Each structure stands twice: as structure tokens, then as C-alpha cells.
Amino acid sequence: MSGSPDLSVQIGGLRLKNPVMPASGTFGYGEEYADFLDLNRLGAVIVKTITLKPRTGSYPHRSTEVASGFLASIGLQNVGVEHFIKEKLPYFAGMDVPLIVNIGGQSLEEYVELASIMNTQPRVDALELNISCPNVSKGGIHFGTDPGVTRELVTQVRGVTEKTVIVKLTPMVSDIRLFAEICQEAGADGLSLINAPLGMSVDVKTRRSKLGRNMKGGLTGPAIKPLALYLVHQVSKSVDIPVIGIGGISSLEDALEFFIVGASAVQVGTWNFINPRITTDIIEGLQEYLIENKMRVFRELVGTLL
Amino acid sequence: MENKNISPGFYRMALDISANSRLPVPGQFYNVRCGETKDPLLRRPFSMHRLTKEKGSVRLEILYRVVGKGTEWLSGRKKGETLDTIGPLGNGFLMRGGSQDVVLVARGIGIAPLYALGDALRIENPKVHIHILMGARYAQRVFYKEELKKLGEVYLYTDDGSIGYHGRAPQLLLHLLETNRLPRGLDLYACGPIPMMKELAQIAERFSCSGQVALETHMGCGFGACLSCAIPLKPEALKTCAAWQKPALQWSEDGSTVYSLICKDGPIYDILEVHWDEWLA
Numbered sequence: 001m002s003g004s005p006d007l008s009v010q011i012g013g014l015r016l017k018n019p020v021m022p023a024s025g026t027f028g029y030g031e032e033y034a035d036f037l038d039l040n041r042l043g044a045v046i047v048k049t050i051t052l053k054p055r056t057g058s059y060p061h062r063s064t065e066v067a068s069g070f071l072a073s074i075g076l077q078n079v080g081v082e083h084f085i086k087e088k089l090p091y092f093a094g095m096d097v098p099l100i101v102n103i104g105g106q107s108l109e110e111y112v113e114l115a116s117i118m119n120t121q122p123r124v125d126a127l128e129l130n131i132s133c134p135n136v137s138k139g140g141i142h143f144g145t146d147p148g149v150t151r152e153l154v155t156q157v158r159g160v161t162e163k164t165v166i167v168k169l170t171p172m173v174s175d176i177r178l179f180a181e182i183c184q185e186a187g188a189d190g191l192s193l194i195n196a197p198l199g200m201s202v203d204v205k206t207r208r209s210k211l212g213r214n215m216k217g218g219l220t221g222p223a224i225k226p227l228a229l230y231l232v233h234q235v236s237k238s239v240d241i242p243v244i245g246i247g248g249i250s251s252l253e254d255a256l257e258f259f260i261v262g263a264s265a266v267q268v269g270t271w272n273f274i275n276p277r278i279t280t281d282i283i284e285g286l287q288e289y290l291i292e293n294k295m296r297v298f299r300e301l302v303g304t305l306l
Numbered sequence: 307m308e309n310k311n312i313s314p315g316f317y318r319m320a321l322d323i324s325a326n327s328r329l330p331v332p333g334q335f336y337n338v339r340c341g342e343t344k345d346p347l348l349r350r351p352f353s354m355h356r357l358t359k360e361k362g363s364v365r366l367e368i369l370y371r372v373v374g375k376g377t378e379w380l381s382g383r384k385k386g387e388t389l390d391t392i393g394p395l396g397n398g399f400l401m402r403g404g405s406q407d408v409v410l411v412a413r414g415i416g417i418a419p420l421y422a423l424g425d426a427l428r429i430e431n432p433k434v435h436i437h438i439l440m441g442a443r444y445a446q447r448v449f450y451k452e453e454l455k456k457l458g459e460v461y462l463y464t465d466d467g468s469i470g471y472h473g474r475a476p477q478l479l480l481h482l483l484e485t486n487r488l489p490r491g492l493d494l495y496a497c498g499p500i501p502m503m504k505e506l507a508q509i510a511e512r513f514s515c516s517g518q519v520a521l522e523t524h525m526g527c528g529f530g531a532c533l534s535c536a537i538p539l540k541p542e543a544l545k546t547c548a549a550w551q552k553p554a555l556q557w558s559e560d561g562s563t564v565y566s567l568i569c570k571d572g573p574i575y576d577i578l579e580v581h582w583d584e585w586l587a
Contacts, residue, residue, distance in 0.1 A: 028531040035529075048533075056536075056558045056565045060585050063524045063534035068344040070526060072534050077556055077565065213587070222344040250344065273348060273527035274339065276392070 005290040007298045009264050011242045012164035012189025014098055014126050016043040020283045023246050023269035024048055024102035029088040036276035044098040049130045052110050054080030061212035064201050069223030070270045071199050073214035076104055081117055092123055099123060104130040107137055112156050119161040126164035132195045144170040147182055154186035169193040176231050177238040184239045192244035194228045196220045221270040222248040229257055236262025252285030262303040309383050313449035315372050317381050324363045330354040332422035333520055333574040336393030337528035340376030350376045351525055353419035369418040395528050396573045397550050399423050399518055405493050409437040411475050413498030419520040420497050424457045439478055445469035476505035483513050490514055504582035517577030521568050530554050530570035538581035539566050545576040
């Protein structure tokens with residue numbers, strides 16, 4: 001048989017025509033990239049984290065560059081779920097690209113409420129849970145660093161939606177496999193990792209954080225790729241549900257590394273800022289790579305690390 | 307492309323943008339890849355400095371000072387090379403037709419976008435009086451004097467008094483207004499450090515000057531996706547119009563706070579709408 005290789009992947013009930021998508025928080029609400037590429041070509045679009053209420057986000061001086069990395073504290077600035085559904089979601093009405101909405105909350109109840117609201121939206125194909133948010137009732141400890149809270153959160157969200165649920169894991173834990181297994185047991189359809197590890201950078205002249213009052217920020221970009229790759233490898237060996245690799249991908253070769261260690265799909269983040277067409281570049285490159293390596297189905301490549 | 311060292315540490319680069327479908331207006335910027343590796347990582351924003359059209363070719367000039375790895379790399383580019391740019395981005399200055407007296411207040415490289423504006427104002431009204439306040443910490447950093455003289459009347463200043471007025475731009479402007487060497491109610495345009503522009507805002511208010519500022523901060527993308535260039539505006543002084551639609555405003559639920567993205571809503575703002583104190587806090 002001739003023709004292009006089959007790039008499709010299945011995550012729960014969601015079928016993606018290819019395994020490449022942008023990472024939440026780096027792709028706005030999707031429309032910001034319309035000048036650069038045809039969104040319909042992507043495996044899926046993932047919008048930035050949506051919360052119950054609108055958020056203005058972190059104080060100014062939100063970002064700085066570090067060696068091969070981007071350190072930023074955005075503070076989940078977003079329009080809130082009501083505005084999102086009214087003003088942002090209709091943008092996707094005429095498109096057939098799967099839409100994954102990333103949600104975040106300050107309490108378990110907020111996640112459940114958001115998931116219930118999204119469940120009523122036919123255009124939303126899947127949810128990605130950002131569990132790296134501070135849990136207000138537990139003194140701000142991030143949901144995703146507490147195994148008990150993670151289990152409860154995923155179980156409850158699972159209970160209110162039939163849509164595909166992907167949990168985005170934080171690397172700021174001692175053993176990420178434990179969290180991956182908990183999410184699988186609690187009914188997650190897939191896992192995406194890594195969310196940005198936290199970092200700092202200091203101006204030695206002023207002795208202030210380069211992120212000002214925010215002090216710390218999420219570290220993204222090529223600097224975190226080896227960490228991400230290792231954790232994706234660890235997690236994909238310990239669970240059966242699909243794993244989506246995220247962290248510092250800037251080229252086809254980077255994406256291939258993630259596939260080889262076990263990722264069924266990838267999300268490209270910070271590199272979208274440098275090359276807004278990187279996602280479609282990788283899709284094209286992947287097709288050629290599979291043809292050159294005589295693979296007719298992309299899935300043959302996943303987890304082939306020797 | 308051509309790259310010219312115009313003063314120690316300062317460069318002017320000309321890019322042939324004839325093939326681009328959109329041309330920039332004064333105040334807009336280009337986000338430029340400054341390297342071929344992953345360090346430096348992000349693109350760097352440069353405002354339109356001059357636009358020249360000759361025999362069917364369009365040249366965009368940017369002005370920059372070497373301050374880090376990105377601009378160091380840029381300064382090494384040679385004639386004939388190509389650059390990876392995204393632009394024009396942002397809103398641009400509002401041109402109020404018929405301005406009689408205009409003051410451009412720059413510190414250092416801040417002159418780059420103001421020059422573009424001055425050029426455009428001159429074309430719009432050949433009789434316009436353009437006053438230019440240009441300075442820096444010390445004399446060697448004050449560049450472009452001869453070029454600026456072609457645009458209007460130049461007032462130099464330095465923090466250490468090594469050339470021109472001994473003091474900072476806001477003090478010089480205040481001095482010129484108080485001694486009636488500049489008329490009240492003139493149009494003010496500024497680009498420089500945040501504390502300078504904050505002081506200029508107070509002067510603009512006191513002397514009934516309308517004012518616009520060109521702002522800069524660290525940017526991730528330049529096109530409104532990463533939300534890292536947010537700054538606070540004053541809800542009560544917000545300025546919107548056809549050319550300044552501010553599509554990226556984010557309001558708090560109670561309407562008391564509003565953040566704006568410099569890359570998308572700006573980089574040009576009304577001097578009175580920026581919440582300087584909150585930005586500097």
C-alpha cells in the first residue's frame with residue numbers, strides 16, 4: 001500500500017489525526033496563531049488554562065530569559081469560563097480540529113464545576129486538568145503534589161464528564177510514577193507531562209528577583225527537555241494510558257526522542273514563540289521520517305527505545 | 307541587509323522589506339530572531355526607526371545598542387545576509403493631524419521609534435516645530451546628534467552634565483516649559499526608562515500636554531499568545547479608538563484592575579493611561 005503514513009492516535013474517546021499539538025499556555029485561545037498556520041492541521045488545539053472567574057494574572061515583570069529557557073509567571077491570566085464560552089469558543093465553530101480545554105481551579109469544587117460546564121459544550125472534545133494550581137483550602141499546596149488530593153480530584157472530575165480527561169502532571173514531586181498510577185486508577189484517559197518546573201533568576205545589581213514581586217516562575221524551553229524526556233520515559237513504563245510528552249521541544253528530532261521513549265503524542269510549548277509554525281513543521285517532518293524509515297503507522301515508533 | 311556602526315555600541319540596520327505585504331507605521335515593531343542556536347532563545351523586539359522607499363524597494367531601518375547576547379549577534383551580521391523577523395506588530399502612534407509644536411523626549415536608544423514618528427509628522431505638516439530632548443548618562447552615550455538636527459531642534463542632556471543640560475529629561479522639559487521656551491499644550495511623545503516616563507506623565511498633566519509613550523518590556527512571543535508583557539493601565543483613563551482597539555485587555559471581575567499586553571494593545575499608549583506606580587511597584 002502506498003500513500004501517507006497513518007499518524008493518528010487515540011486518547012480515550014478522542015481520535016487525533018496526528019500526534020502534534022501546542023501546549024496550553026503557549027497558544028493563547030488558538031486564534032492568536034491563525035495568521036501563521038491552519039489550525040485544522042494540528043492534532044488538537046489546547047487553549048490556555050481556563051478558570052471559573054476571569055483572572056488578571058501575575059504582576060508585571062512576568063518573564064525573563066535564562067540559558068536556553070524562558071522563566072515566566074503569568075498567574076493563569078484568562079478571561080474566565082463564561083467569557084470563554086461566549087467569545088472564544090465560537091471561533092472554533094467551523095473547524096474540525098479537536099479542541100482540548102485546559103482547566104484550573106483553586107478548590108476541588110471549582111474543577112468539578114468547570115468540568116461540568118465544559119461537559120455541556122459540544123465543541124469541547126477533551127479536558128486537560130492543570131493540577132499545578134495552589135489548593136487554597138490546603139494552604140496553597142499544589143493539588144498535583146499531594147497523592148490523596150490528586151486521586152480525589154481526578155475521580156470527581158471523571159464523575160461529571162464523559163469527555164476525554166487528560167491530567168497534566170507537575171515534575172515537582174519525588175516520584176512522578178506514583179501520581180501517574182493514581183490518575184490512571186482514578187479514570188484519566190491520558191497523561192501529559194511535564195508541566196513547567198519552578199525556577200528563579202536574580203538581578204545581582206538590584207538583588208531582586210528578575211520576576212519582581214512574583215519571585216518565581218515556570219521554567220520552559222529547551223533547558224527542561226532532558227528532565228521532561230526522562231520523566232516521560234518513567235511514566236510511560238508505569239501506566240497503560242497514553243502519555244503526551246511536553247518539555248522543550250523545538251524540532252522534529254526533539255519530538256522523535258519523546259515518541260521513542262514512549263510518548264504517544266507531544267505538545268510543543270515555548271518554541272511556538274520563536275517559530276509559530278513549529279507544530280506544522282514537525283507534522284510534515286514526522287511524515288517524511290516515517291516514510292524514510294518504512295513505517296506505515298506512527299504508533300509503531302512509540303516506545304521503541306532499545 | 308546592511309549593518310552600520312553609528313557610534314560606539316550603537317548600530318543601525320537596514321532591511322529590504324519590499325517583499326512584505328504589510329508596511330509598518332511609526333511605533334510598530336518587529337520581533338527578530340537574534341541567533342541560530344537556543345541561547346539566546348527568544349526573539350528580540352525592535353521598533354521601526356525609519357522607512358525609506360526608493361525605486362520600488364522598501365527599506366526598514368532599526369536602531370539598536372549592543373546590550374547582550376542577542377544584540378551582540380545582530381551587530382555581527384553582514385551585508386546581504388537575511389534576518390528572520392515577524393512584523394509589523396503592535397498598534398503605532400496616533401497621528402493627530404495639524405500639530406504645531408511637538409516634543410520628542412528620548413533617553414538613549416529610546417530615540418528609535420520617536421525618529422520614525424518625527425519623520426511622519428514632518429511629512430504630514432512641513433511647518434511643524436519638532437523639539438527633541440535627547441540624552442543619556444554621560445556624553446559618550448549620547449549618539450545621533452547630527453541625524454536629529456535634520457529632524458528638528460535638539461536639546462541634549464546628560465546625568466553628569468558632560469554634555470548639554472546637567473540633569474534628566476523630565477527636569478529639562480520642566481525647565482523649558484517653565485521658561486516658556488516650549489509652549490504649553492504641545493504634543494509630547496516619549497520613549498525611555500519607566501521612571502522617566504512616569505515623571506513626564508506628571509509634567510504632561512500639569513502643562514496640559516497630550517502625550518504618548520512607546521513602551522518596552524520582556525516579551526515571549528510578540529503576538530499576544532504568551533501574556534508575559536502585561537502592564538497595568540488605569541481603568542478610568544483608558545484610551546481606545548479605531549487604531550487603538552486594545553484587543554488584549556484583561557479586566558478583573560470587579561473592574562478595578564485592567565492589564566494590557568504591550569505587544570498587542572501597545573507598544574504605544576497614552577501617557578496618562580499607564581498605571582506607572584503599579585508597574586514600578
